[in-house]
Amino acid sequence: MEPQYDHNKYEGEIYNLWEKSESFKPSLKGEPYTILMPPPNANASLHAGHAMYTVDDILIRFKRMRGYSTSWIPGMDHAGFETQFVYEKHLAKDNKSRMDFDRETLYKNIFDFVKENSGLIYKQFKRLGFSADWSKSIFTLDDNVVKYVNKTFEKMEKEGLVYRDSYIVNFCTHCGTSLAELEVKHVERIDPLYYIKYGPFVLATVRPETKFGDTAVAVHPNDQRYKNFIGKEIEVEGLLGKFTLKVVADKAVDPEFGTGVVKVTPGHDPVDWEIGKRHNLEIKSVIDLRGKLTSLAGKYEGLNVKDARIKVAEDLQKINLIEKIDKNYLHSVITCYKCGRDLEPLTVPNWFIKVKDLKNEVKKVVENEKIKFYPKRFKKHMLAWLSVMHDWPISRQIVWGIRIPVWYDIDKNKDIIVSFIDKRGNKKFGNIHDFDFSEVEKGLQTVRASVNSNYIISTTKPNGKFLPETDTFDTWFSSGQWPLVVIPENELSSRFPTDFIGTLSDILKFWISRMIMFSIYLKKDIPFKDVYLWSMVADSKGMKMSKSKGNVISPIDLIDKYGADSLRMSLIYGTPAGSKVILSDEKVKAMRNFSNKIWNLGRYLQLSFEKNKEISFEKPKSIEKEDEKIIRELDTLTLSVTKSLDKYNLNTALENIYEFAWHNFADIYIERTKERIENKNISGLYTLKHVYLTILKLLHPFAPFVTEAVWLELRYLKDSNKNLINTSWPL
């Protein structure tokens, strides 16, 4: 053995050994123990956060050694919007965008792009030593997953859990598409702020042209000035004559801003939309998908937004309804990342899931701890989120995902707005009935059918003039069904519910809650028993790692430099569940030193036994006091490590092993018995071997490579010829 542990020499070789011996596949004997791997993005490459999957690997290795039939099931997610966004950046290099392609072509291109870039992350997982059953991996766009997800939608629709309603999105009236928060560019700008007379009130707005869509005015519930108006109707004089509006009280109103009174325009402002939801207000669309005012604007119909704003303001001034104009109002507006124009918050038709009954079932299992959270405080988080969870809009106006399996008969629906690439390659946008059907069908990009449209559910195209729904499911709609699609059919009865799932707290509500919801709905059972919150990986200053901050540390670099074991241990040592890990070079280095310590203890053992080849290493009849003591301490350690791992206190377990191996065993016991070992003391030699091999077993889940490496080197000393990964836990 070399004087220093060289991880580069062993890691690859050892991983191959494990894979070749099929050690990651569940054993035939033993109680099932199952962990689902949260599917990483198919085209992702490893970042520091993924390294926290180490927690799962430690548990699966621990349970494997304890004799369970372990299965850690991996998979990959198509990651809807995020992937499409990445792909678009790629397109932008050639000066193109998604608007240049019809739907089908775009989908195919992204598919190829993802295929080309996928698989990398599994290679990187293997560098970390992850012992997942790779042969079970599935992708969220695999045929059987798509089939399953569609079936769920169909079932929900049949049972009245699906409905159509409008939903407010950021829409680019130039590009003819809605944009996700990621694509939106916030720009600071100075615009006039108009103080408009509104019946008994004066209120401030930058958007007078949307006043035709006002369906209420709102004040803060505690605002003394307007207390007497709350709940009453007020009469307002406007450009199109007099009308009445209700006064509602809502916490969203800032009494300090302007006059403390706001007009509520649910159809064209996200905040107002929320207020509208809370107070059951009517939604009036005064701006259409092309950015022009609708018939609700009376004589202003047909004007585009910018012109309308100027005209409306002028006309209001003429009839003395504007009190004053603040010309230096600095605010932030949202613009299209692509064309730079202002985005219009608009309501577009969407598909919704009624969650009330579904979420109550989730609440129950969380409340009575059929599903437990580690650490416990996340139970509260989950319950808090569940109580405010509203109906779930599941449509996404993107291509990359599972298309909602719905078709519209164009003869039965008068107002279907389509965008498509025509036969000359030009982008067109308008009502289907103004175009040639087959041309639209060929170059189809998007279909927007109004909320009350007639539709049928089908995964294949029906006969006749049908256009498909072009929205796709929210990624969480499919990944929420992950536990139900990823476990092989023949193992469902034994492996569902699964035992453990690890995740980051930021997707607790998106993902964990939905998985519970779908499992109870579809299988009448919980999907997993324990939810463990990984810690967030931060840089040495405690800042969350992100590309935009430029403080990203590549786990692979750290592995190259210090070894996988060192990285793994530095993520666990000193880090309880659900906290923050400071990942710094120094810490990984400290763990590298520990790996080397383990290696050298093995080396000492080897040298000692080489000098004493003639002696039997079996347990002698009498054990000396000093030896008895360390063995007793070892037994205590074994017990406490086992307990800690059972309770998911991985940090405590590792810290105890570290402390014992280094400061009890190496520093004290070995130093004191060196003379006895020199003198071929049988009790000492046996104890040395016994304690060391036990430490290797205890440490193996945390540092699989170095422990396996020494185990191999000490082949002739072992009590079994199994690899360390397959030996049994020393308890």
Next chain:
RNA sequence: GACCGCUUGGCUCAGUUGGUUAGAGCGUCUCGUUUACAUCGAGAAGGUCGGGGGUUCGAAUCCCUCAGCGGUCACCA
């Protein structure tokens, strides 16, 4: 603004149901060893456990309060 959490030696954090001299890693200092390991060993310095108040025989640990920090959500018409 709402909710949750945090505040322990220079830095990063442990500290289980309140119980003897409050721990670790990194860093600092002194000394040592060079046939297990310098990716080492021995030792040392360094904390009135954020401030104040309370409960208790006893509080880093429970309660109240103030201050600071962080996270999540909601917002800036």
